[in-house]
Amino acid sequence: MNVKLIGGMLLIAGTALGAGMLAIPMVLAQFGLLWGTLLMLAIWAGTTYAALLLLEATLRSGGGVGMNSIAQKTLGKQGQLITNALLYCLVTCLMIAYIVSAGDLVQQLLAQVGVELGLWESQLLFTGVIGAFIAQGTASVDKLNRVLFIAMIGMLFITLIFLLPNIALDNFQQQSNDNKIELIKNSAVLFTSFGFMVVVPSVVKYNQEATYQQLRNMVILGSMLPLACYLLWLIAVVGNLPATQLVNFQNVSELITMLSAEYQNLAVVLSVFTGLAIVTSFLGVAMSLFDQNKDLFKTNKLTTFLTTFSLPLFGAIWAKEQFIGVLGYAGIILVFLAVFIPMAMVLRVRSTHFKQVEGPFYQVAGGKSALLGCFAFGGFLLFSQLI
Template identity: 60%
Template sequence: MNMKLLGSSLIIAGTALGAGMLAIPMVLAQFGLLWGTLLMLLIWVGTTYAALLLLEASIKSGGGLGMNSIARKTLGKGGQLVTNGLLYALLVCLLMAYIIGAGDLLKKLTDGLGIELSATQAQIAFTVVAGFVVAAGTGVIDRLNRLLFAAMVIMLAMTLVTLVPGINPDNLASVGSDNKVALIKTSSVLFTSFGFMVVIPSLVTYNPEATQKQLRNMVIAGSVIPLFCYLFWLYAAVGNLSPEQLVGFANVSELIAALSVNHGSMQLILSIFTGLALLTSFLGVAMALFDQNADAFRQNRAVTYVLTFILPMLGAILAANQFLSVLSYAGIILVFLAIFVPMAMTVKVRKDGDKATVTEGNEAVYQAGGGVMALALSFLFGCFLLMAELI
């Protein structure tokens, strides 16, 4: 087994598995598990295909490149400027949200240990320490992420083992709302939960010896893991609580408290899971921004470290208690960056020549399947998501 490729798939999965996972039952439960599952599968297919388009553009641009260089080679200077603007806006928003969330968790942890830290001090401490891990390189992130992801899977498994025996079939079959417009609005939450594409250029750089088929499988495996985690969590939570209860919760803390009524250990388990999910997401997103800055500015690691973390940290300090608001801005940016930009890159590299017939050694240059029809469907998928964000 290629441990680097396995670790890369886990980085993709860890980037996707943010703390927003816990909110999925609250937004989907009222529409019934059938429609909730179908919508989640639709979002997964659309985002995974768009990620494969980005993989194709990365490979055909020469590999070992950040989004900055890929955009310059495929879309020209104008496209490079737009892509960089979208990417920086997205990554900074996400890092701000993760620093806010992680700082809050760190403050609660230190308070429990008798160490008093202000919210600002906790955010700075987390950013500085986690930033050193990111600056150490993708290899260090890979090894640490494997341990964190293993711990996160253990926490999720403990959650499922605790909740599954208490599943009520009546809750699973309940449908609280037939409002399909409201269902479509939940697409924005689900789409953000699969927002892993930003790490693909970094992982292509990290795996120069991998075949193109292995890189494709890396992306698919990395996207399948969060899909199953989301579905298992959705079914377990919905089975233990009625749709009316789930819809009535104002935040994730209330959901955790309700599940903990009959299961005393649940609050600790889900709190640990939330912390791990925030950390793995932070590492993936920060890695993408660090590599983007290294590609764009060509500075040493110390300068790149400052460029990567100073703006998100200042933004987090100024936007304290705005975790969900910051994530909502990131969702709209992500639609353009994760769907339309990879599509434009792929159309350009395919237009420049019939790359599917070119070979490198004995291996055909990778091309995402589906042809023009798949590209058209991907465009419609992006329009659907944009509508869901703005509806």
């Protein structure tokens, strides 16, 4: 695997591995480590298969900078409009959340070195600096993401050095809630934690000289990295804190405070890790929207930059922390965009009436049975968020 393929893999992993990771132990610990792990593995398998469906549709339709082109080629005008509407709603919501969180972090960091900025100024600074890298293209984002991702994994490794040696095995057997319906309700947290599909067209375009097998491996390995990190983090936290204590935390800061009380200097490490997780996720999500706008409007970089970042920035300034609660609805949008839309695209490209690119083509294994299973997976996710 060459450097660009590794960069694409890390972009996929970085987009998935966001700040939501810290919340996973709080929602899963009460159901026991076994059931939480099984649910996580099931959702990882479903989301990875759906991402491979999008990869197949991208390759067999001739590719494109963003999902706009793929949808236009496979689903027609109406499908293109629906896909764009879903993508803009989802990505804009995620970008607003990341700008709000990152702006607060930037404000605190600058205050520690004697620079006082307001929240909206900090948000503007963060958006401008990171947006400048994104406007330079995928290669620039790739290089920055590699550095940040390696640093983020380093912070996670340091955290695990603190936590893993002090694991209490008895904590793994604790289960304060055996209600499986309640467990299913938390599927949305895990599903959004693997929500990297929006960057697939961008990384395929970036690695257009790669073989189909290399691109498939890039997607699979890119999804396995966050899975490994999530499982290690879940084991470390559950092993150090009892489930009865974890379930009472109202937010991530309480979890960080509790772990920091047990281990000196861990607060700094976790804060840096959270910041890096926000930035890497923002890079992937914002890059997908930038490429989508470039593909849709076909304008210069400045206009594309303003189109991409203006609405999320104004939304973050206007909504502040209150907007974060709206993200619960983003999970439903993600189900349609990340599961049902790729399925519809694949059904179209596999039909005899579709004009495919010349030469050998890539097709995800499993046939109609796997597609039926993917449809059931999407239905399960909708059920988990509507019950």
